[in-house]
Amino acid sequence: MMDLNKLAKEEQMAHTYQEELTLDKLTRETVRLEKDIKHIKESRRFKLSKILRPFSYVRIYFSILFRGRAIHQENIKLKQELLKKQYLLNQQKSQLNFINRAIEGLKKLDINSEGKIVKLLNQEGWTFDFIDKLVDEEQKRQEQIKRIIDQLTRSHRHLKSEELKNYLYEKTALLYKRAQFPEYLIRQYEQRNISVSHLDSFSDQLVRRFRLKQLTKQLPEIVLDDKKIAYQFIDQLAIPYPKQQDQVYTIETIPKKQATVIKPAFGDGGRGVYLIKNETNIFDIKRERELSTWSELIEAMTDDLKSGKVSKDLWYCEELLRLNEEQPARDLKFYCFYGEVGLILEVDRTTKARYCWWDKRGERIQTGKYEKQQFEGLGVVAKEIDQALKLSLQIPAPFMRIDFLRTDKGLYFGEFTPKPGNFDQFDLKTDQKLGQLYLEAEARLNTDLINGKKFTLFDNIIEDIRRNA
């Protein structure tokens, strides 16, 4: 519906633009014609012709006499039409000349030609086409550059010198920096109350939040990123979560237990997570493969440490929840924006991971992520969305992904994920929509904080941390 409104608006604006342009063009043409007419009238030859006009009457007389009046008049009319066409042709030729010169100038990076192109766009009414084409090409170019930079950045991890790696990572950041907006344009947006929500970007916001995290260790969502603290927080709300052993293990001490999940103490994105149905039926979440022996599990965990997927040899076990006899519990990841649910991801990890995206109305949508690994999920009900939404209102942060597990016993809390993996891989439409939700959430949160809203559950956790420190 929104897209239709947008299209109608675009059409209306294009029409208005064309009308204004026609007016401008007509005015210019009229002025030019008046000038050309004046030029002819004032020419000496034309003035002289008035004196000699009687002689031409003789010619006209003979012309009418031999060819007839009708043919004579038609001849004159046709000749006049020809002259008018020649006039238009000359104008088009000079316009073409102007275009060619402007293009040549652009090729030579001549600054004056840029002004000529703008003049041309305005004169010919090409502004809409130009913006559309440029936006499209710029988007494609940016996507291409991003793919190249992504690969380039990832390739740096093979470098041996840590100092060089750090230097290159820092240098690459400049490539990702958004082009700066001129102040003039921002002033126009402000004065005219024009929304620039189409510039909102979820990934930009998360990068900004990451920068804030570098400056302060106390970002609320980061505090809750610790699984143990998250469970303490959830305890206050009486939401069930998988039973966990307090003990932390190393690869050597990890117990061979049935129906457990092994997770790294520090990590995200499913790295180092293993579902142990029994000793011969183990599922490696990140690599999406089945392991049939315990030694294969140990090998995979060792590789996690070596490759840096898991930073420390510290693991813990929790109970393995199931959806039914055959299937493990399904992940339900709610993208929450302080009282608003923007997106829900359902994941089935029975064999290979399969994904299904839902919006807050419970309708299936596409987001540009996991397009080739889709499946028809079970979906979510309004009550479940409401639960996630209310939970997000207890966290003083604009965004938090709240992960639940759908089990045979109902919804279980899984974890908080402040920075979802590959958050930059959403398509532009989704990235914009989530970016807008992020900013709206930040505005609501700021208002609540100014109005003195108390986040009691969260404050209790902070108190606890301080007491134990």
Add this chain to the structure above:
Amino acid sequence: MTKKELSDQIQALKLKRENLFNEYGELQYRYKLVEKNKLLAWVEKGFKFMR
């Protein structure tokens, strides 16, 4: 400017341009006619010579 005013102005200008264009055609025809006139060419030459 309202839509109606804009549309009216466009119509008025179109008419004006059409008339001017016709006038231009006429004048240019007469001009070209004179240009081809040999007698006039001689008169012009005479004027130039006198100057």
